Amino acid sequence: MDITLIWYLVPAIVMFCCGVYGFLTRRNMIAMLISLELMLNAVDINFVVFNRYLFPSSMEGWMFTLFGIAIAAAETALAIAIIINLFRVSKNIDVRDATKMKN
Amino acid sequence: MDITIPILILAIPLFMFLLLGLAGVKMSHKLAGTLGTLGMGTVLVLSYYTAFTYYFSGNPEFIDGTTRLQAVIFNHTWLQFTPALAIRIGFLLDPISAMMLIVIPTISFMVHVYSLGYMHGEKGFQRYYAFLSLFSFSMLGLVVATNIFQMYIFWELVGASSFLLIGFFYTLPSAVSACKKAFIVTRFADLGFLIGILVLSYFTHHLDFLPMTQNPQAVLASFEGVTFLGASGLTWALVLIFTGGMGKSAMLPLHIWLPDAMEGPTPVSALIHAATMVVAGVYLVARLFPLYMLEDAALMFITVVGAATAFYAAMVACAQIDIKRILAFSTISQIAFMMVSLGVASKNNVAIHEGLGYMASMFHLFTHAMFKALLFLGAGSLIHAVHSNNYTAMGGLRKYMPITHITFLIGCLAIAGIWPFAGFFSKDEILSACFANGTFWGIWMMMVAAMTAFYMFRMYFLVFWWDNPDYEKEHHGHLPHDPGFAMTFPLIFLGIVSIIAGFIPFGQLVTFDGHEYHIHIDWSIAGLSMGVAILSIAFSAWLYMKKNDKPRRMADSCRWLWTAANRRFYWDEIYLFITRRIIFDGICKPIAWFDRHIIDGTMDGFAYVTNKASYAIRGFQSGKVQMYIWWYLIGAVVLGIITAICVL
Numbered sequence: 001m002d003i004t005l006i007w008y009l010v011p012a013i014v015m016f017c018c019g020v021y022g023f024l025t026r027r028n029m030i031a032m033l034i035s036l037e038l039m040l041n042a043v044d045i046n047f048v049v050f051n052r053y054l055f056p057s058s059m060e061g062w063m064f065t066l067f068g069i070a071i072a073a074a075e076t077a078l079a080i081a082i083i084i085n086l087f088r089v090s091k092n093i094d095v096r097d098a099t100k101m102k103n
Numbered sequence: 104m105d106i107t108i109p110i111l112i113l114a115i116p117l118f119m120f121l122l123l124g125l126a127g128v129k130m131s132h133k134l135a136g137t138l139g140t141l142g143m144g145t146v147l148v149l150s151y152y153t154a155f156t157y158y159f160s161g162n163p164e165f166i167d168g169t170t171r172l173q174a175v176i177f178n179h180t181w182l183q184f185t186p187a188l189a190i191r192i193g194f195l196l197d198p199i200s201a202m203m204l205i206v207i208p209t210i211s212f213m214v215h216v217y218s219l220g221y222m223h224g225e226k227g228f229q230r231y232y233a234f235l236s237l238f239s240f241s242m243l244g245l246v247v248a249t250n251i252f253q254m255y256i257f258w259e260l261v262g263a264s265s266f267l268l269i270g271f272f273y274t275l276p277s278a279v280s281a282c283k284k285a286f287i288v289t290r291f292a293d294l295g296f297l298i299g300i301l302v303l304s305y306f307t308h309h310l311d312f313l314p315m316t317q318n319p320q321a322v323l324a325s326f327e328g329v330t331f332l333g334a335s336g337l338t339w340a341l342v343l344i345f346t347g348g349m350g351k352s353a354m355l356p357l358h359i360w361l362p363d364a365m366e367g368p369t370p371v372s373a374l375i376h377a378a379t380m381v382v383a384g385v386y387l388v389a390r391l392f393p394l395y396m397l398e399d400a401a402l403m404f405i406t407v408v409g410a411a412t413a414f415y416a417a418m419v420a421c422a423q424i425d426i427k428r429i430l431a432f433s434t435i436s437q438i439a440f441m442m443v444s445l446g447v448a449s450k451n452n453v454a455i456h457e458g459l460g461y462m463a464s465m466f467h468l469f470t471h472a473m474f475k476a477l478l479f480l481g482a483g484s485l486i487h488a489v490h491s492n493n494y495t496a497m498g499g500l501r502k503y504m505p506i507t508h509i510t511f512l513i514g515c516l517a518i519a520g521i522w523p524f525a526g527f528f529s530k531d532e533i534l535s536a537c538f539a540n541g542t543f544w545g546i547w548m549m550m551v552a553a554m555t556a557f558y559m560f561r562m563y564f565l566v567f568w569w570d571n572p573d574y575e576k577e578h579h580g581h582l583p584h585d586p587g588f589a590m591t592f593p594l595i596f597l598g599i600v601s602i603i604a605g606f607i608p609f610g611q612l613v614t615f616d617g618h619e620y621h622i623h624i625d626w627s628i629a630g631l632s633m634g635v636a637i638l639s640i641a642f643s644a645w646l647y648m649k650k651n652d653k654p655r656r657m658a659d660s661c662r663w664l665w666t667a668a669n670r671r672f673y674w675d676e677i678y679l680f681i682t683r684r685i686i687f688d689g690i691c692k693p694i695a696w697f698d699r700h701i702i703d704g705t706m707d708g709f710a711y712v713t714n715k716a717s718y719a720i721r722g723f724q725s726g727k728v729q730m731y732i733w734w735y736l737i738g739a740v741v742l743g744i745i746t747a748i749c750v751l
Contacts, residue, residue, distance in 0.1 A: 020736065024729055095728055 127229030193249030292350020299343030348384025369483030406446030463532030
C-alpha cells in the first residue's frame with residue numbers, strides 16, 4: 001500500500017481543526033497558546049509534504065518549515081512571557097478577564 | 104572713479120544700522136547717538152567729495168567738453184535670468200544723483216545732530232538711530248540705482264524704514280494706525296509701480312536706466328503698435344510707474360497717508376516726510392524723463408494730477424490747527440509743484456527751452472529739501488518748548504525763542520518765494536515753465552503760490568505773534584525757550600543754506616541732457632509772483648498779526664468751506680466709506696459667509712458623518728480576542744466559498 005499525499009494531509013487537517021476549535025473555546029491562555037502551536041505545526045506538515053510530493057527537486061517548503069518553527073518558538077517565548085507577567089499582576093490567566101487596558 | 108568711496112557711502116549707513124540695531128541695547132544713549140551721527144558725518148564727507156568730483160573735477164569720465172555724462176561707477180550682476188535680463192546692484196553718477204548725494208546726507212546729518220537734543224532720554228533712542236541709518240542707506244541706494252529694479256528694491260526699503268519710524272512711539276494707538284496707513288497706501292501704489300516695471304521690461308527686455316534714457320527712441324520702437332484701451336503701451340507703462348511715485352510723493356488720490364505720518368518724531372518728519380523720501384516720486388519721473396518726454400499723454404497726466412494736488416493741499420493747509428499738519432500739506436503742495444514742473448516740460452514747448460521744467464523741478468527739490476527740513480526742525484523746536492502740536496497753544500513766541508523765530512521766518516520767506524531766499528529762484532523757474540506750456544497752468548500755479556505764502560505766514564503769525572498766552576501759569580513757571588546747541592545748530596545751518604541756495608548756478612549743474620543751460624530770471628513773471636506773494640503775506644499779517652476776531656468772522660461767513668478744508672475735504676471719510684461699506688460689507692462679508700457656511704460646512708459635514716458612522720460600528724471593537732477569531736474564521740470561510748463558486 002502506497003503512502004500517498006492524502007495520508008499526510010488528513011492528520012494535518014485534523015490537527016488544524018483541533019487547533020481552531022481549541023483556540024475558540026478554551027479561555028485559559030496557556031491552552032490557547034497550545035492550540036495555536038497545533039495550527040502552526042499542521043501548516044508546517046503541509047509545507048513539507050507538498051514540497052516532497054509535488055516539487056521534489058526544490059527546497060522552498062523545507063525552508064519555510066524551518067522559518068515557521070523558528071517563528072513559532074519565538075512567538076511562544078513571547079506569549080509565555082506576557083502570560084507570566086499577566087499572571088503576576090492579576091493572578092489570573094483567563095482571556096475574558098484581561099480587560100485592564102480597555103477604556 | 105575708484106569704487107571704494109561709492110561703496111563706503113552705501114556700506115557705512117548699513118553697517119551702522121546693523122551695529123546699532125543688534126548691539127544698541129547694550130550701549131548708552133550717548134554712545135549710540137554719537138556713533139550714528141559720526142557714521143552719518145563720514146557719509147556726508149564722502150558723498151560731498153563724490154558730488155564735487157562729479158561736478159567740478161573735469162574728469163573725462165564725467166564731463167565731455169560741456170556735456171555732463173552719466174557714469175556707472177560699478178554695476179554688479181546680482182541675479183541673472185537670461186543673458187539680457189539681469190538684476191544688478193550698482194552706483195550711477197549723473198547730475199541728479201550727484202545732487203541727491205548732497206541733499207540726503209546734509210539733511211540726514213542735520214537730523215542726526217538735531218535728534219541728539221530732540222530725542223534726548225526717549226525710550227528706544229538706539230533703535231531710533233538704527234532706523235535713521237537704515238533709512239539713509241535705503242535712500243542713498245535708491246538715488247544711485249543703475250536699473251529700475253534696484254530702485255524698486257530700495258524704494259520698498261525706504262517705505263519700510265518710513266513705516267518703522269512713523270510707528271516709533273508704538274505705544275500710541277494713533278502712531279500705530281498711522282504707520283499701518285502709510286505702509287498700506289504706499290504698498291498699494293507700489294503695485295502699480297511693479298506692474299509698470301514688468302510692462303516696460305517685457306517690451307524692452309532689460310531693466311537698465313542708461314540704455315533706456317540714452318536711446319529713448321529704441322524704447323519707443325520696442326513698443327511699436329502696442330495699444331491698450333486707447334492708450335499706447337508706453338503710456339500705460341509710464342503712467343503705472345508714475346502711480347508708484349504718486350503713492351510715495353502723496354499725490355492726490357493717494358495723499359492720505361502723509362498727514363497722518365506726522366505721528367512720527369518731528370525730526371523724522373523733516374528727514375523722510377519733507378525732504379527726501381517723499382520726493383522719490385519726483386526723482387523717479389526725473390530719472391525716466393527722456394521716456395516721459397516721448398509720451399505727451401503721460402506728461403499731461405502728471406501735470407493734471409500735480410496741479411490738482413497742489414491746489415487741494417494748499418486749500419487744506421489754510422484750515423489746519425496742528426502746525427505739523429500744516430507743514431505736511433505744504434509739503435504735498437510743494438511736491439506737486441515739482442511734479443507739475445516736470446509735467447509741463449514737453450518737447451512741444453517751442454516758446455522756451457524744453458529742459459527748463461526739468462531743471463526747475465530738480466532745483467525746487469533741492470531748495471525745498473533745505474527750507475522744508477528747516478521748517479520742520481523749527482516746528483520740532485516749538486513743540487519741544489510748548490509740548491503741543493497746535494498753534495492754539497502758542498502765540499507771541501518771538502520773544503521767548505529768538506533763534507527759532509528767525510530761522511522759521513527764513514523758512515517761511517523761502518517757501519513763499521521772496522527774493523533773495525532760495526524758494527524764489529526755484530519757484531520762479533517753475534512758474535516760467537508753466538507759463539511757457541500754457542497760461543492756464545501758469546495762472547493756476549501762481550494762485551497756488553499765493554496760497555502758499557498765505558498759509559505759511561498764517562502759521563508764522565499765529566505762532567510767533569497773535570496773542571501772548573500766560574506760559575508761566577500753563578507750564579508751572581517754565582517759560583518756553585530756545586533749545587540747546589544740538590538743536591539750534593541744524594536750524595542755523597539750514598537757515599543759512601535757505602538764504603544762499605538760490606544763488607547756486609543750477610542750470611550749469613543739473614539739466615536733463617547734460618548740456619549747460621543758462622537761467623534767465625524772467626522778471627515779469629518773477630516780479631508778478633513776488634508781488635502776489637507779498638500781497639498774501641500782507642493779507643495774512645492783517646488777519647493774524649494781533650489777536651482779533653477777523654479770522655473767526657471770516658471762517659463763520661463760509662463755515663461749510665472752512666469745515667470741509669479742516670476735515671481735508673473728507674478724503675479719509677471717502678476712503679473709509681469705500682473700504683468699510685463697499686469692500687468690507689459688500690464684498691468681504693458675503694465671501695466670509697460663503698467660506699464659513701459653505702466651504703467649512705462641507706468639511707464639517709464630512710467630519711460629522713464619519714464621527715456618527717464610527718459610533719455606530721464601535722461595538723465590533725470589543726477587545727475580545729476570541730470574538731475576533733470568530734469574525735476572521737467566518738470571513739475566511741465566506742471568501743473560500745466565493746472562491747470555490749467562482750472556480751467551479
